[in-house]
Amino acid sequence: MLDFWLNALSPLNLLLALLGVAAGTIIGSIPGLTATMAVAVLVPLTFTMAPDSALILMGAIYTGAIYGGAYAAILLNTPGTPSAIATTFDGYPMAKRGDGDLAVSIACLASVAGGLVGALALLIFAPPLAEAALAFGPVEYFWLAIFGLSLIAALSTGDFLKGVIGACFGLLIAMIGISETSAEVRFTFGSSTLLGGIETVSALIGLYCIPVLIDLVATPNKHLQEPEDTRGFRLPEAVMALARNKFNLIRSSVIGTMVGALPGAGGSIAGLVAYSEARRSNKGDEKFGEGNPGGIIATESANNATVGGGFIPTLVLGIPGTPPDAVILGALLVQGVRTGPSLFSEGADIVYTFIFGLLLATVLMLPVGLLIGRFAYRAIVQAPKAALVPAVAFMTVIGTFAIRNSVSDIVIMIVLGVIGWLASKRGFSASPIVLGLILGRIAEQGFVQSWTIGDAIGDLWGQFFGRPLSMVIIALTVLSFLYPFWPQIKKLVIKSSGEPVLDRDPAPRNAVLRDLASLVVFGGIALIAISQSASLNQEAAVFPRTIAIAMFALTALAVIKLFITRHVTEVAVEGSWLRMTAVPVMMLGAIALLPIFGFQSSAILMGLALILPAQHEAYSAKGWVILVTGVAAIIFCFTLLFKEVLGVPLP
Amino acid sequence: MKFRTSIIAAALSAVASIAAAEDFPAGSVDYVIPFGPGGESDITARFQQPFFEKLYGQQLVVSYKPGGGGAVGWSQLNSMAGDGSVIMGINLPHIVIKPQQGDVGFKTEDVTAVYMFHYTPDAIVVKADSDFKSLQDLIDHAKANPKQVIFSGSGKGTANHLAQVQFDALAGIETTYVAFKGTGAAVAALLGNQVKAEWGYTTVGAKQGDKVRMLAVAMEERHPAFPDVPTFRELGFDLVSGAYRGVAVPNSASEETRKQVSDAIAAINADPDFQKQMLDGGFALLDVGYGDSMNAFLTEKAEGYIGAAKAAGIIE
Numbered sequence: 012m013l014d015f016w017l018n019a020l021s022p023l024n025l026l027l028a029l030l031g032v033a034a035g036t037i038i039g040s041i042p043g044l045t046a047t048m049a050v051a052v053l054v055p056l057t058f059t060m061a062p063d064s065a066l067i068l069m070g071a072i073y074t075g076a077i078y079g080g081a082y083a084a085i086l087l088n089t090p091g092t093p094s095a096i097a098t099t100f101d102g103y104p105m106a107k108r109g110d111g112d113l114a115v116s117i118a119c120l121a122s123v124a125g126g127l128v129g130a131l132a133l134l135i136f137a138p139p140l141a142e143a144a145l146a147f148g149p150v151e152y153f154w155l156a157i158f159g160l161s162l163i164a165a166l167s168t169g170d171f172l173k174g175v176i177g178a179c180f181g182l183l184i185a186m187i188g189i190s191e192t193s194a195e196v197r198f199t200f201g202s203s204t205l206l207g208g209i210e211t212v213s214a215l216i217g218l219y220c221i222p223v224l225i226d227l228v229a230t231p232n233k234h235l236q237e238p239e240d241t242r243g244f245r246l247p248e249a250v251m252a253l254a255r256n257k258f259n260l261i262r263s264s265v266i267g268t269m270v271g272a273l274p275g276a277g278g279s280i281a282g283l284v285a286y287s288e289a290r291r292s293n294k295g296d297e298k299f300g301e302g303n304p305g306g307i308i309a310t311e312s313a314n315n316a317t318v319g320g321g322f323i324p325t326l327v328l329g330i331p332g333t334p335p336d337a338v339i340l341g342a343l344l345v346q347g348v349r350t351g352p353s354l355f356s357e358g359a360d361i362v363y364t365f366i367f368g369l370l371l372a373t374v375l376m377l378p379v380g381l382l383i384g385r386f387a388y389r390a391i392v393q394a395p396k397a398a399l400v401p402a403v404a405f406m407t408v409i410g411t412f413a414i415r416n417s418v419s420d421i422v423i424m425i426v427l428g429v430i431g432w433l434a435s436k437r438g439f440s441a442s443p444i445v446l447g448l449i450l451g452r453i454a455e456q457g458f459v460q461s462w463t464i465g466d467a468i469g470d471l472w473g474q475f476f477g478r479p480l481s482m483v484i485i486a487l488t489v490l491s492f493l494y495p496f497w498p499q500i501k502k503l504v505i506k507s508s509g510e511p512v513l514d515r516d517p518a519p520r521n522a523v524l525r526d527l528a529s530l531v532v533f534g535g536i537a538l539i540a541i542s543q544s545a546s547l548n549q550e551a552a553v554f555p556r557t558i559a560i561a562m563f564a565l566t567a568l569a570v571i572k573l574f575i576t577r578h579v580t581e582v583a584v585e586g587s588w589l590r591m592t593a594v595p596v597m598m599l600g601a602i603a604l605l606p607i608f609g610f611q612s613s614a615i616l617m618g619l620a621l622i623l624p625a626q627h628e629a630y631s632a633k634g635w636v637i638l639v640t641g642v643a644a645i646i647f648c649f650t651l652l653f654k655e656v657l658g659v660p661l662p
Numbered sequence: 663m664k665f666r667t668s669i670i671a672a673a674l675s676a677v678a679s680i681a682a683a684e685d686f687p688a689g690s691v692d693y694v695i696p697f698g699p700g701g702e703s704d705i706t707a708r709f710q711q712p713f714f715e716k717l718y719g720q721q722l723v724v725s726y727k728p729g730g731g732g733a734v735g736w737s738q739l740n741s742m743a744g745d746g747s748v749i750m751g752i753n754l755p756h757i758v759i760k761p762q763q764g765d766v767g768f769k770t771e772d773v774t775a776v777y778m779f780h781y782t783p784d785a786i787v788v789k790a791d792s793d794f795k796s797l798q799d800l801i802d803h804a805k806a807n808p809k810q811v812i813f814s815g816s817g818k819g820t821a822n823h824l825a826q827v828q829f830d831a832l833a834g835i836e837t838t839y840v841a842f843k844g845t846g847a848a849v850a851a852l853l854g855n856q857v858k859a860e861w862g863y864t865t866v867g868a869k870q871g872d873k874v875r876m877l878a879v880a881m882e883e884r885h886p887a888f889p890d891v892p893t894f895r896e897l898g899f900d901l902v903s904g905a906y907r908g909v910a911v912p913n914s915a916s917e918e919t920r921k922q923v924s925d926a927i928a929a930i931n932a933d934p935d936f937q938k939q940m941l942d943g944g945f946a947l948l949d950v951g952y953g954d955s956m957n958a959f960l961t962e963k964a965e966g967y968i969g970a971a972k973a974a975g976i977i978e
Contacts, residue, residue, distance in 0.1 A: 047700075055711065058712055148851065149840070149851070192841055194763060194818035194820075195764075196764040203766070206730040331700065337846065341699070345705065351870055351873075459841075460842070
């Protein structure tokens with residue numbers, strides 16, 4: 012064992028771990044650049060390395076990228092990677108009130124702790140955990156997805172019905188394109204653009220980030236509360252927060268390890284499940300979703316624990332635990348390393364050197380992550396809006412493009428962003444929609460597979476409800492769904508505070524009409540989905556049809572409720588409509604110019620154009636020059652970086 | 663480092679394009695894989711990458727354009743540059759089956775296939791402790807218990823799925839096929855006893871070693887890495903199938919460019935080190951070059967696929 016330690020600590024491996032974590036953190040912080048992509052870009056570099064060094068570099072990049080996703084989640088309300096979705100729930104409210112620096116430090120500590128738990132589990136319990144993960148069948152995956160959806164009850168601040176309707180909408184969007192379960196073309200309305208479906212990460216960027224941008228330009232207010240003085244890393248406070256949340260931290264790290272070890276589940280589900288459990292067992296006064304550090308701790312420790320957890324099936328069974336693991340397995344195969352069960356038994360030196368390297372990389376994440384986090388925080392807090400908006404808008408565009416090298420994904424991202432903004436103002440928050448989108452495909456696959464198996468053995472009921480593991484997950488799901496209603500069940504009326512504004516007097520007529528209009532739109536979407544399902548074969552239609560019927564029924568229920576109570580949940584729109592409209596219009600305009608000017612020039616044009624709606628302060632001539640050259644330079648450098656270093660074929 | 667080489671490559675290609683109109687490779691070549699990273703299409707392209715650079719001194723840059731089971735990439739193939747600077751991975755049965763399922767943005771004849779370089783043969787895989795010691799055991803059990811032999815497999819309308827349909831017809835049995843997302847998930851279902859057997863690939867046998875047993879492989883000859891595993895033909899079932907992979911160019915490419923790309927891939931396939939790597943991984947090599955042989959090969963495969971897909975109800 013000592014030999015492996017020494018091997019992992021060789022100067023080269025140490026340097027690779029350090030570089031990997033730093034590069035991964037930066038890549039992960041850019042929305043759209045996922046851990047999978049970060050690892051895939053590196054593969055050609057690893058051809059010339061020793062297998063253990065290659066593994067350490069890839070493991071370090073991977074773990075860094077998963078942590079880096081927290082920055083954008085906290086500072087821009089946009090998960091940098093899908094794993095950081097639940098980080099936005101409390102991270103962004105913390106940043107809003109001026110605690111962004113603390114939130115970033117807490118995220119770093121939690122990520123390191125979770126990463127260590129996952130890596131230690133990989134070191135000590137890998138073979139038995141790999142066997143245990145195999146007990147998870149299609150039915151369990153189905154119920155796990157439903158369990159993830161139970162978070163909706165908590166996330167739909169103010170209006171549970173609207174949350175569920177939003178989730179159904181997300182589930183239906185996830186069905187667009189060629190179905191993975193039945194290979195049928197669904198809901199594309201004859202458009203070949205939609206064949207590939209809605210890319211989850213670009214939808215995430217659209218639904219979370221575009222509304223932030225639109226609200227940013229609307230008013231001259233600061234993006235985040237700025238602290239009076241620089242307070243360093245606020246480490247003591249962060250450590251205190253972790254100490255207060257020690258059970259949450261341990262539980263979430265274990266959840267992350269377990270979910271990571273399930274082939275195909277990955278960081279986003281681990282984060283959501285851990286968040287859901289942390290919220291359910293929260294005994295403190297501070298509510299989740301309004302800036303409770305416990306939410307960040309749960310999500311960030313869980314998603315970094317999936318790194319070590321995901322390597323368990325990867326190294327023990329040769330079955331990738333998460334998408335980045337699939338890439339890493341491929342790289343090893345190209346190197347001539349025999350992956351599969353024999354790797355763990357025969358290739359012990361590579362495996363153990365790698366595990367120690369992963370532990371090392373996780374520890375290195377502490378200084379590296381704190382430093383980069385500090386820089387990211389300062390940059391976002393101090394940047395004038397007129398520079399922040401163009402830079403972030405550009406990141407969303409290039410990040411979205413980079414996922415599948417697809418221009419139409421950018422258009423879909425912007426359109427979904429506008430839909431998300433409109434919906435959120437009408438009281439349909441983005442998170443339930445995103446949850447539906449992420450969990451929809453997993454739920455459907457598990458459902459159709461279980462149905463097929465149950466049908467073959469002639470015991471559908473037993474297949475869905477009779478398996479011990481499923482029963483546990485079903486019980487947790489029921490608890491999770493009911494939890495937010497305990498107060499009501501106990502006849503305690505809790506006054507919700509903050510956004511969205513809960514107006515419990517009967518709403519004025521116009522507000523009722525606005526609400527009705529939004530419900531009619533969603534009801535219409537449900538009807539379209541039902542009619543479209545009629546032309547599909549049974550296997551492809553059963554899931555979306557069920558969801559669409561439920562969505563229609565819920566919409567009808569919401570309309571009835573609206574007329575009886577005349578209560579309307581909505582968020583007031585503030586600021587200049589002209590400026591707000593300009594953001595998506597300018598972005599789409601730049602995409603239209605792409606074929607003429609190429610990516611780089613169009614992106615620079617877009618950035619410069621976006622200065623106008625984002626600029627609320629008067630600048631001197633010199634200030635203008637600095638601003639314009641600064642924005643152009645940022646975009647110019649980043650496109651070069653993407654093209655040359657990351658090998659993204661920009662048009 | 664990559665930056666420098668691409669500058670040099672760009673300079674070289676500029677010089678080359680002035681010097682000779684048709685020179686392959688004139689610079690670095692983009693190799694677009696219409697699937698995500700980590701799958702077999704990616705891995706086999708990565709296998710080719712270093713050999714291409716060794717043979718031609720130019721970079722082969724792998725990029726991904728996933729979506730719609732390959733359809734997104736193939737529907738954009740003909741809008742790419744036809745000067746030999748872009749090649750794209752192609753897969754069978756995908757390029758035959760997808761366009762039959764509706765409008766997927768491309769037709770099979772839009773794809774200019776210039777070389778098929780390997781295939782991953784279909785195989786029936788069971789766990790090492792399974793009661794099915796031979797293919798006959800499985801057939802007997804399936805005959806006595808219709809639909810009760812449940813297979814996992816990768817996807818719908820894929821090589822695995824079509825093989826299951828064809829084999830059921832050949833053996834006169836009725837089994838159940840459960841589609842999983844990718845081979846990894848299908849293997850996990852097998853190892854976790856969620857299913858009785860897997861319609862998988864020889865690569866599964868290569869990877870899982872003595873944890874699994876292959877009952878038969880859908881090849882013409884036995885696989886060199888598994889001399890003890892019989893072919894379906896030996897056992898009396900005429901089944902040779904798998905996931906075939908090759909390379910296509912945009913249809914604007916000249917005859918000369920098509921031939922040059924075909925020859926380049928052939929040269930990689932002829933390298934003994936490349937062959938060893940592929941065989942060790944459980945793949946089976948194949949050499950179908952541009953021209954009449956390719957047309958004949960694609961026509962023959964398409965007939966079999968479309969028949970099986972119709973029988974399975976995947977296409978009308």
